[in-house]
Amino acid sequence: xxxxxxxxxxxxxxxxxxxxxxxxxxxxxxxxxxxxxxxxxxxxxxxxxxxxxxxxxxxxxxxxxxxxxxxxxxxxxxxxxxxxxxxxxxxxxxxxxxxxxxxxxxxxxxxxxxxxxxxxxxxxxxxxxxxxxxxxxxxxxxxxxxxxxxxxxxxxxxxxxxxxxxxxxxxxxxxxxxxxxx
Amino acid sequence: xxxxxxxxxxxxxxxxxxxxxxxxxxxxxxxxxxxxxxxxxxxxxxxxxxxxxxxxxxxxxxxxxxxxxxxxxxxxxxxxxxxxxxxxxxxxxxxxxxxxxxxxxxxxxxxxxxxxxxxxxxxxxxxxxxxxxxxxxxxxxxxxxxxxxxxxxxxxxxxxxxxxxxxxxxxxxxxxxxxxxxxxxxxxxxxxxxxx
Amino acid sequence: xxxxxxxxxxxxxxxxxxxxxxxxxxxxxxxxxxxxxxxxxxxxxxxxxxxxxxxxxxxxxxxxxxxxxxxxxxxxxxxxxxxxxxxxxxxxxxxxxxxxxxxxxxxxxxxxxxxxxxxxxxxxxxxxxxxxxxxxxxxxxxxxxxxxxxxxxxxxxxxxxxxxxxxxxxxxxxxxxxxxxxxxxxxxxxxxxxxxxxxxxxxxxxxxxxxxxxxxxxxxxxxxxxxx
Numbered sequence: 141x142x143x144x145x146x147x148x149x150x151x152x153x154x155x156x157x158x159x160x161x162x163x164x165x166x167x168x169x170x171x172x173x174x175x176x177x178x179x180x181x182x183x184x185x186x187x188x189x190x191x192x193x194x195x196x197x198x199x200x201x202x203x204x205x206x207x208x209x210x211x212x213x214x215x216x217x218x219x220x221x222x223x224x225x226x227x228x229x230x231x232x233x234x235x236x237x238x239x240x241x242x243x244x245x246x247x248x249x250x251x252x253x254x255x256x257x258x259x260x261x262x263x264x265x266x267x268x269x270x271x272x273x274x275x276x277x278x279x280x281x282x283x284x285x286x287x288x289x290x291x292x293x294x295x296x297x298x299x300x301x302x303x304x305x306x307x308x309x310x311x312x313x314x315x316x317x318x319x320x321x322x
Numbered sequence: 323x324x325x326x327x328x329x330x331x332x333x334x335x336x337x338x339x340x341x342x343x344x345x346x347x348x349x350x351x352x353x354x355x356x357x358x359x360x361x362x363x364x365x366x367x368x369x370x371x372x373x374x375x376x377x378x379x380x381x382x383x384x385x386x387x388x389x390x391x392x393x394x395x396x397x398x399x400x401x402x403x404x405x406x407x408x409x410x411x412x413x414x415x416x417x418x419x420x421x422x423x424x425x426x427x428x429x430x431x432x433x434x435x436x437x438x439x440x441x442x443x444x445x446x447x448x449x450x451x452x453x454x455x456x457x458x459x460x461x462x463x464x465x466x467x468x469x470x471x472x473x474x475x476x477x478x479x480x481x482x483x484x485x486x487x488x489x490x491x492x493x494x495x496x497x498x499x500x501x502x503x504x505x506x507x508x509x510x511x512x513x514x515x516x517x518x
Numbered sequence: 519x520x521x522x523x524x525x526x527x528x529x530x531x532x533x534x535x536x537x538x539x540x541x542x543x544x545x546x547x548x549x550x551x552x553x554x555x556x557x558x559x560x561x562x563x564x565x566x567x568x569x570x571x572x573x574x575x576x577x578x579x580x581x582x583x584x585x586x587x588x589x590x591x592x593x594x595x596x597x598x599x600x601x602x603x604x605x606x607x608x609x610x611x612x613x614x615x616x617x618x619x620x621x622x623x624x625x626x627x628x629x630x631x632x633x634x635x636x637x638x639x640x641x642x643x644x645x646x647x648x649x650x651x652x653x654x655x656x657x658x659x660x661x662x663x664x665x666x667x668x669x670x671x672x673x674x675x676x677x678x679x680x681x682x683x684x685x686x687x688x689x690x691x692x693x694x695x696x697x698x699x700x701x702x703x704x705x706x707x708x709x710x711x712x713x714x715x716x717x718x719x720x721x722x723x724x725x726x727x728x729x730x731x732x733x734x735x736x737x738x739x740x741x742x743x744x745x746x
Binding site: 346347351397400404489495503507 | 539542543546547586587590591594595597598601602617620621623624625626689692693694695696697698700701702704705706708709
């Protein structure tokens with residue numbers, strides 16, 4: 141009997157101690173993790189819609205598949221534009237982008253949040269330093285498709301453009317919803 | 323439906339667990355010498371991946387998340403997988419001895435296989451529904467079979483060749499794996515565009 | 519002196535990656551850039567050091583029959599703690615290591631050292647062994663990552679290197695490059711290493727879990743080796 145009980149007690153107590161330890165570490169780190177994530181998100185929002193100071197998260201039903209979050213950006217109670225977070229599937233996995241669109245429907249700036257594209261090929265489109273994202277500045281829902289795909293990164297840049305298309309789709313819906321409210 | 327097919331095919335070809343994601347390298351290099359054992363091992367892996375997903379997904383969604391205990395994910399998953407493998411082995415031994423004879427020897431090896439833990443965690447990270455998670459596990463398992471069987475073929479042709487001394491054994495096996503992995507790069511992006 | 523040798527063996531003579539060929543999955547997956555490799559190496563070293571110490575301290579308490587589940591719980595707990603700390607203070611590293619961070623749990627080096635060394639030795643020796651093995655693991659990862667990043671991406675610690683950054687061998691940073699560089703490195707160790715190339719082929723018998731799991735599968739392996 142002792143042969144059975146002792147292992148059970150030891151294993152159970154080790155589990156308990158380890159879980160208690162983890163709960164404590166979680167208690168210490170959880171607020172830090174949340175704050176770091178929020179700071180990073182806020183920083184990205186400010187970067188793509190530089191004029192705005194305050195951001196308000198919008199809840200809109202039926203946003204296209206791939207659009208994850210939308211924010212209204214304003215400064216001194218004046219509308220500056222909208223920030224849209226979207227994703228689409230590239231060569232190596234999801235490409236997550238953040239995009240700021242001015243009230244007149246022009247892209248202010250786009251930025252890659254995360255991607256898993258091939259270094260040296262797909263990164264020619266999705267890397268923030270590659271110069272590809274600057275080509276979309278000032279584009280509208282009609283003209284964004286004129287931006288060429290990057291040689292050697294066709295799939296990645298197509299996915300990039302697809303995500304931007306989603307952002308415009310969401311933008312249209314936001315405008316409609318705001319119009320109804322007003 | 324299209325989404326499920328895309329998940330399945332991507333898991334088999336594009337994000338192949340062994341050749342692209344580097345999960346489950348130990349059995350890939352260790353058990354791929356003979357076709358029989360390569361096949362037996364991979365069937366056992368599919369089996370365990372499916373059961374593990376069927377159990378860990380509900381645990382995460384209905385037990386860990388509602389109670390804000392996501393941080394226990396790793397520890398709970400590995401214990402569940404270990405216990406599950408033991409249980410499956412006992413059940414097989416008792417009720418289907420013939421299957422136990424062909425799969426049983428591989429089962430304990432799988433407990434600490436990173437491909438199994440990897441697939442259960444990735445299913446949660448990707449935010450899959452239960453059906454999608456099961457399809458993804460099936461695809462990952464099939465990808466494992468494909469890589470193992472292909473690679474055991476490559477290794478058997480290598481058997482008789484004259485290899486420089488310092489390359490004998492593991493180094494040449496790894497270089498053959500590099501070439502096999504290269505062939506999978508060609509699938510990237512293809513499957514997404516099949517349906518668009 | 520003995521302590522120094524104990525520490526050194528993990529780095530050169532029994533390097534876990536290049537000589538014992540353990541922990542291949544994280545080695546291949548996270549050696550795409552030097553930063554990732556160092557991050558993974560340090561995280562795994564921390565887990566290895568503490569798991570060795572804890573298991574050694576508890577070696578008289580843990581009953582033999584449930585030792586593996588006990589080790590796994592301890593290791594998984596440490597890995598989760600490391601993961602939370604990385605997430606809180608170095609979120610970029612957490613993003614680039616992704617799934618491979620929680621997968622340190624199934625890194626065979628850690629369970630292997632627990633079973634082969636920590637469960638039989640004093641706390642201090644186990645700590646030195648864990649540290650040595652961890653440094654050896656980090657070093658091997660660093661060498662692999664340096665080769666892959668310098669030639670594959672033309673950078674070192676993200677700083678561009680003249681000439682090379684215009685002539686990248688992109689393949690090296692992709693999946694096949696991992697296998698290729700690893701194969702060449704082990705061939706180099708076999709050629710120039712002071713240690714004789716390992717006789718045992720890489721199979722079940724080379725795995726530290728061989729004793730943990732069924733002996734039978736290993737016997738099958740041996741049989742196959744004899745038949746060859």
